[in-house]
Amino acid sequence: SQQGEEDPQALSIQEGENATMNCSYKTSINNLQWYRQNSGRGLVHLILIRSNEREKHSGRLRVTLDTSKKSSSLLITASRAADTASYFCATDYYGNNRLAFGKGNQVVVIP
């Protein structure tokens, strides 16, 4: 079965810098979503990109999707200490809302 799979990264960056993380998946998808999880908390939906979209922006977030490479990237610009969290990509294969999550990227933003 297809799964979102992030590059297993632990990013440590200075406040104000940009953070980029990647996700790859194995089979065709309906959409791909990015979620944030603060330590010990629930998952917060950040952004959704559909399979027919290539790029999407939401505030300081920029998501790209390359269906030919079966990969996506999440860019957080001008990072803040409050962006410290784990970031997960999740793929929706059939558009049936059965999300397949990757392992997550830990991002630490140093003030």
Added chain:
Amino acid sequence: EPEVTQTPSHQVTQMGQEVILRCVPISNHLYFYWYRQILGQKVEFLVSFYNNEISEKSEIFDDQFSVERPDGSNFTLKIRSTKLEDSAMYFCASSANGSYEQYFGPGTRLTVT
């Protein structure tokens, strides 16, 4: 802003006992989900629920698991006879009709001893 709530936040139970995890989805949402996250592992889909019936379930969701919407607001996950390997964080989520975005609750940490 409306949010998904879950109770309890932490449940400790002995192996073989039944547990019920409770969730209150966002009020106008029609689709409900349970996921779990074993410590250090990926978030895994368990089940989705729509129109008072299961619409999808994973291989994890065996006969030990059941879900119910007992009234107009609650959505529950029951584990009939817990095993050590059921220890995990369990997340409830809901989504609106026609939307792929899922809203997650804060989770219930289940510890089976």
